[in-house]
Amino acid sequence: MTLSTSNKRSLWTLGIGVMVVLLVAGLASPRVRGARPEETVPRPDAPRSPSRVRAEGRLAPRAGARVVLGTALAGRLVFLAEEQAQVRSGQLVAEIDASEQRPALAEARARTSEAEAQVRFLEEELARSRRLAEQEAITRAALDRAQHDYDTAVARRDAARADAERLAAVVAKARIVAPFDGVVIAHAAERGETVSAGARLLTLADPTRTRIEAEVDEFDAPRVALGDEAIISVEGHPGEQWSGRVEEVPPDVVPSRLRPQDPGRPSDTNVLLVKIALAGPSPLKLGQRVQVEITRAAVATADRR
Secondary structure, three states, X not given: XXXXXXXXXXXXXXXXXXXXXXXXXXXXXXXXXXXXOHHHOOOOOXXXXXXXXXXXXXXXXXXXXXXXXXOOOOEEEEEEOOOOOEEOOOOEEEEEOOOOHHHHHHHHHHHHHHHHHHHHHHHHHHHHHHHHXXXXXXXXHHHHHHHHHHHHHHHHHHHHHHHHHHHHHHHHHOXXXXXXXXXXXXXXXXXXXXXXXXXXXXXXXXXXXEEEEEEEEHHHHHHOOOOOEEEEEOOOOOOOOEEEEEEEOOOOOEOOOOOOOEOOEOOOOOEEEEEEEEOOOOOOOOOOEEEEEEEOHHHHHHHHO
């Protein structure tokens, strides 16, 4: 059966119309508009990849385990403990020349002893005068004179004591001792140098009380929380790693200390100074740079399941 040209055109037009209707119906389908392809929809029980944050850090002393010692007395520095010297609490670490104050202190103490003896003598004289006055053996003026001499001696003794105490405090300030067991890690002055009152002399730190201070990029800050696990590695110790845990997350970001900004290329990017407690001893040195990888605790727990 042969179709005419007009019939062929009609069938072709009808076919195109059916295809348009089907295409429009498919686009209007809720499944196509609202749902993603089945293979891209995550299942609720699908395993999550651990969220890891990488950062650079440095081994730093804990709060109170590092102190800068200075002097409240101006003068020549006659002693200064060597750098890297291990010292005990109360041990002398620096001393200012007090050769002029020590003789003055000895003299003040001698005057104090003399004044105390005078007070004891006049105290007995005053008591004797009172007994004689009761017997009317001496005049009232004589008793008043004995009281005056005693009061003057007491005032001189108190002045001598104050002078001796002042000089003793000055001599004591000349000796700077370690407030805790530690290591001298830096000098701010040199032996023989004349320093002013309030000058810094040295830095003391306790190497047994340390932690890692990791500089986390501020854009990664929301991905770090207390209790997160951390792995620490150092370029100088290939193949070695040490574990730790985030123990402090500060509330604010600060400029980087490890990578200070280039004045020629200023940047607004800051870091979150995250504190990490080491799980055990390590051969790391104070100030040593390390690499840190932080894993979110919740994610790590889910992975272990």
